Every structure is written in structure tokens, then in C-alpha cells.
Amino acid sequence: MSNSEHPVGSGGPLRLRRLDPGLPVPSRAHPSDAGIDLYSAEDCELAPGQRSLVGTGVSVAIPEGYAGLVHPRSGLAARAGLSIVNAPGTVDAGYRGEIKVNLVNLDPSEPVRIGRGDRIAQLLIQRVELWDVIEVHELDETDRGERGHGSTGGHHRLT
Ligand SMILES: O=c1ccn([C@H]2C[C@H](O)[C@@H](COP(=O)(O)OP(=O)(O)OP(=O)(O)O)O2)c(=O)[nH]1
Numbered sequence: 232m233s234n235s236e237h238p239v240g241s242g243g244p245l246r247l248r249r250l251d252p253g254l255p256v257p258s259r260a261h262p263s264d265a266g267i268d269l270y271s272a273e274d275c276e277l278a279p280g281q282r283s284l285v286g287t288g289v290s291v292a293i294p295e296g297y298a299g300l301v302h303p304r305s306g307l308a309a310r311a312g313l314s315i316v317n318a319p320g321t322v323d324a325g326y327r328g329e330i331k332v333n334l335v336n337l338d339p340s341e342p343v344r345i346g347r348g349d350r351i352a353q354l355l356i357q358r359v360e361l362w363d364v365i366e367v368h369e370l371d372e373t374d375r376g377e378r379g380h381g382s383t384g385g386h387h388r389l390t
Contacts (some may be wrong), residue, residue, distance in 0.1 A: 245267070247291045248290045249288060250288050250329055251286075251288030254270045254347075257269055257270060257354070265353075265355050266355050268304075268353050269301070270289075270350055270351070271285050271351045272285070272286040272288035273286060274344075274345065275345045277334060277344075281336055282333060282336075283334055284334075285331060285345065288329065291322065293322060295361075296324070296359065298323060298324065300321060301318070301321075301354055302354075304353060312337040312338030313334060316334075320333065
């Protein structure tokens with residue numbers, strides 16, 4: 232159930248400053264998309280394997296209890312091998328600097344060209360819980376215990 236102004240699951244509005252007024256205000260491509268598309272504020276070219284911290288020309292005020300997650304765009308990943316080194320990047324609630332995207336070209340042979348105004352990543356706003364840490368000497372027992380990192384198989388490289 233939703234109405235046009237406030238779809239189910241919507242919070243906000245997200246307060247956003249354009250540090251580069253020559254770029255459009257970031258938005259969702261479709262009203263129910265999870266990610267707000269972020270634009271590149273610069274032109275750059277990434278050689279195979281190269282990474283670059285690229286500005287988006289925006290800063291945001293995410294409320295406490297939420298975080299911004301900077302995710303790659305799947306189309307650019309599939310077609311050009313473009314990803315994000317620290318995917319998903321974490322934008323803390325208290326951060327007021329420019330959101331930057333640590334792009335990496337994972338294609339083995341082709342460079343990726345980024346133009347100013349290209350949509351290079353997407354920002355998801357998610358609720359997070361802020362837990363204190365306490366040190367203990369024993370953890371509770373579970374079926375899995377310390378087994379991980381492929382212990383359940385499911386691929387020939389894991390046997
Ligand atoms: O993809 C990202 C990830 C982070 N940031 C900004 C917002 C975030 O709040 C800040 C710090 O990020 P993080 O905590 O991941 O980096 P750190 O290397 O641990 O830096 P710090 O010591 O400043 O926390 O950098 C971005 O602009 N883009």
C-alpha cells in the first residue's frame with residue numbers, strides 16, 4: 232500500500248547540499264528504487280585495474296540511527312567492469328563532507344571513461360543500530376561454531 236507522496240518504506244526527506252550546482256540534484260530513477268543515483272563531478276579515465284576517488288558534488292545530513300551506503304551500479308559493473316573498492320562505502324550520519332566514490336576498473340583489458348554528470352554509484356539510506364561493545368570471555372555455543380568460509384560447500388572449489 233502506498234500513496235504517491237510517501238511510498239511505504241520512505242523516510243526523509245534527505246537533506247542534501249549541492250557543492251557543484253552545475254550537476255542535477257541526485258534522485259531515484261524510479262520512485263520505488265532503493266538507490267539515489269550519484270553523479271560524477273569530474274571527468275576521468277580508469278585504466279584496467281586502476282582506482283580513483285571521484286567526487287559526487289554533494290554532501291548530505293543523514294539522521295542519527297541511519298547510514299548512507301554507496302553501492303555500485305550493476306549495469307556499469309556488468310558492461311564495463313566498474314566497481315567500488317570499498318563497496319558498499321559507508322557514509323556516517325555525522326559526515327558533512329562531499330560524498331566520494333572509490334571507483335575501480337576491474338576489466339582486465341579495457342579502460343573505463345567517466346564523464347562529469349555520469350551516474351556512477353547509488354546511495355542507499357538504511358537504518359542502523361548503534362551498539363556498545365562489551366568484552367566477554369566466552370561466547371554462547373551454536374551448531375555452526377567456528378566453521379565458515381565455504382564450510383557448507385556448494386561449489387567444486389569448496390570441496
Ligand atoms: O564510499 C565512501 C565511504 C565514506 N565516505 C565518507 C563518509 C564517511 O562518513 C567518511 C568516513 O568513512 P569510513 O569510516 O568508511 O572511512 P575510514 O577510512 O574509517 O575513515 P575515518 O577514520 O575518517 O572514519 O568518509 C565517502 O564519502 N564515500
